[in-house]
Amino acid sequence: xxxxxxxxxxxxxxxxxxxxxxxxxxxxxxxxxxxxxxxxxxxxxxxxxxxxxxxxxxxxxxxxxxxxxxxxxxxxxxxxxxxxxxxxxxxxxxxxxxxxxxxxxxxxxxxxxxxxxxxxxxxxxxxxxxxxxxxxxxxxxxxxxxxxxxxxxxxxxxxxxxxxxxxxxxxxxxxxxxxxxxxxxxxxxxxxxxxxxxxxxxxxxxxxxxxxxxxxxxxxxxxxxxxxxxxxxxxxxxxxxxxxxxxxxxxxxxxxxxxxxxxxxxxxxxxxxxxxxxxxxxxxxxxxxxxxxxxxxxxxxxxxxxxxxxxxxxxxxxxxxxxxxxxxxxxxxxxxxxxxxxxxxxxxxxxxxxxxxxxxxxxxxxxxxxxxxxxxxxxxxxxxxxxx
Numbered sequence: 001x002x003x004x005x006x007x008x009x010x011x012x013x014x015x016x017x018x019x020x021x022x023x024x025x026x027x028x029x030x031x032x033x034x035x036x037x038x039x040x041x042x043x044x045x046x047x048x049x050x051x052x053x054x055x056x057x058x059x060x061x062x063x064x065x066x067x068x069x070x071x072x073x074x075x076x077x078x079x080x081x082x083x084x085x086x087x088x089x090x091x092x093x094x095x096x097x098x099x100x101x102x103x104x105x106x107x108x109x110x111x112x113x114x115x116x117x118x119x120x121x122x123x124x125x126x127x128x129x130x131x132x133x134x135x136x137x138x139x140x141x142x143x144x145x146x147x148x149x150x151x152x153x154x155x156x157x158x159x160x161x162x163x164x165x166x167x168x169x170x171x172x173x174x175x176x177x178x179x180x181x182x183x184x185x186x187x188x189x190x191x192x193x194x195x196x197x198x199x200x201x202x203x204x205x206x207x208x209x210x211x212x213x214x215x216x217x218x219x220x221x222x223x224x225x226x227x228x229x230x231x232x233x234x235x236x237x238x239x240x241x242x243x244x245x246x247x248x249x250x251x252x253x254x255x256x257x258x259x260x261x262x263x264x265x266x267x268x269x270x271x272x273x274x275x276x277x278x279x280x281x282x283x284x285x286x287x288x289x290x291x292x293x294x295x296x297x298x299x300x301x302x303x304x305x306x307x308x309x310x311x312x313x314x315x316x317x318x319x320x321x322x323x324x325x326x327x328x329x330x331x332x333x334x335x336x337x338x339x340x341x342x343x344x345x346x347x348x349x350x351x352x353x354x355x356x357x358x359x360x361x362x363x364x365x366x367x368x369x370x371x372x373x374x375x376x377x378x379x380x381x382x383x384x385x386x387x388x
Contacts, residue, residue, distance in 0.1 A: 007150035009120075011127040012068040014059035014076065022059060022076040026110045032298045034265065042265040049261060050254025051388075055158030056081045059108075060131070062124040065150070074120035075111035079104045079132060079159065080388050082255055085380075086163060087236050087246040096246075098237055103249065104132045104159075105388040106167040125179035125188070127153050132162040133181075133369040146183050162369060164247055164377070165189070168387050169363040176365050189365035190374045193382040197346075197354040199321075199336045201328050213323050216277035218260050221293060224279065225251040225385075228311065231287060232381055245370070246378040249386035251309055256385040259295035259308055273331045278323040280316060290316040292324055293385070296333065305331075307338040309385040310345075317348050339364075339384040362387070 014022065023043055024036065031039045046052060057080050061073040084103040087096050106128065111121045130145065130152050145152045166189075169176050173191040180187025216224065229252040236248060249255065260276040279291035292310045296303050305328040312320045328336050339362075341349055346356070364382055368374040 006123060006148060008064055008066075009062055009074065009123065010065050010068070010150065011060050011124060011131060011153040012063055013154075013156050014061045014073075015069050017071060018061050018069065018073060018076070019059045021071045021073075022061065022108075022110065025076075025112050026108065030108070030110070038265065042262070046258070046261060049257065051080060051082075051258050052254070055156075058156065058159060060124070060128065062120055062127070074115050074118075075124050076108070077106060077110070077124060077128065078108040079106055079128070079165075081158065081162070082386075083250050083253060084163070085233060085236050085248045085250065089243060089245070096237075098233065101163040102134075102161045103247070104162045104165040105249075105386065106165055107388040109167075122175075122179055123149075125176065126181060129165075129181040129367065129369070131155060131159050132165050134161050134163055148183065164366055164368045166249070166364060166366045166379075166386065169365055170361045172360070173363055173365065180367075187374075189367045191363045191365045192379045193340045194359045194363045195340060195356060196359050197338045197341045197349050197356050199325065199352075199354055201325055201334050201336065212281035213278050213319070214281055215275045215327075216279065216291075216293070217274055218257075218264070218276055221257060221260065221277055222252075224277065224284075224291060224293070225256050225309075227284065227289065228252070228291075228309065231289070231311070234287065236380065244376055244378045245368070245372055246380050247366075247368075248380040251385045256293060256309055258388060259306075259384070260293070263296045275327055275330070278320070278327065280320065283316070288313060288316075290320055292320055294324070294327070295384075296331070297337075302335070303331075303333050304335045304337050305333045306384055307336065308387075309383055310338060310342070312342075312345065314344060314348050317345050318352060321349075321352055340382045 023040055027036050027039045057078060059076060059078050061076045063070055063073040082103050082105060084101055086099045086101045089096050109121060167176060176189040178185040178188055229250045232248060232250060236246065263273060273296055277291060277293035283290045290312045292307050294305050294307045297306050307324060324336055366374060366379050368377045
């Protein structure tokens with residue numbers, strides 16, 4: 001795009017008509033085998049879930065400044081406002097201060113085929129920083145906005161206070177890294193922790209079968225994630241003071257519930273599942289609670305059981321893995337995958353035939369909105385529970 005083209009476009013909060021148009025556009029490539037009606041119905045149901053209500057979910061469109069409500073917009077995306085943890089080192093006291101701060105998840109980036117190859121998506125993502133980042137962040141001062149882009153995009157009351165944002169790329173790391181808040185390439189979202197541990201159920205040993213366990217349905221998970229959020233705070237406080245800023249998303253307030261809910265919309269001829277987690281009996285009375293939650297990835301087929309959040313010790317992990325594999329077998333799922341398995345479990349996982357791989361899709365990427373470089377920020381608990 002020319003400089004005049006850039007100045008003629010801006011980022012706007014989508015109207016209800018634009019939201020529907022964006023979903024219809026994306027249906028064929030993002031449907032997961034659902035019909036258009038099923039796809040639209042699923043999004044309508046999820047719009048009123050905890051992770052999205054009260055202005056937490058916003059659809060954005062890149063459109064002409066002269067016609068912001070047009071249905072012929074260039075591209076679209078969605079953001080989710082969330083709570084996160086921020087651990088900042090205090091050099092003077094040699095301690096770290098833990099804060100609860102807002103952050104954003106970015107999803108559903110889509111450009112229709114007729115408008116691709118023109119730089120629209122890149123410009124949309126660059127502008128997105130300016131509606132998400134906290135007004136206290138240095139680069140978001142009004143005078144820092146590139147003059148060639150015209151006036152900054154209008155702010156929304158429910159947005160604009162984020163300390164960082166995350167997204168999950170299926171097109172590699174370069175595109176989103178090049179979408180920074182300025183004119184130059186670079187300075188955008190940086191990929192961190194794109195490793196998975198995978199078990200082929202046909203070859204898996206099944207793990208330890210001992211101990212008592214409780215299966216968890218969708219309605220059983222809320223209390224578990226509330227408990228886990230408190231434990232994550234304790235874990236963050238136990239981190240030794242370093243020179244690095246550490247951040248973590250939180251699984252409660254509907255964030256981790258997003259994926260099991262989506263799994264319930266899978267076509268029954270492909271998969272039928274009603275169990276989305278398991279916990280070790282008696283362990284939830286201590287900080288050493290052992291549990292796992294999961295969802296099902298339908299594409300590509302055959303389906304994969306994806307562990308979204310896991311908490312275990314070296315001693316309890318074999319039994320937990322056995323339950324996870326059993327759940328997969330019950331639903332005729334042939335593969336189990338865990339994103340960013342906690343480091344203390346890597347050795348045990350390898351002994352239990354887990355294969356560590358570097359993913360090329362679903363790459364977790366983060367953009368920090370402070371003065372510190374994003375590459376120096378540590379993303380803790382970088383598991384799939386916060387994927388959107």
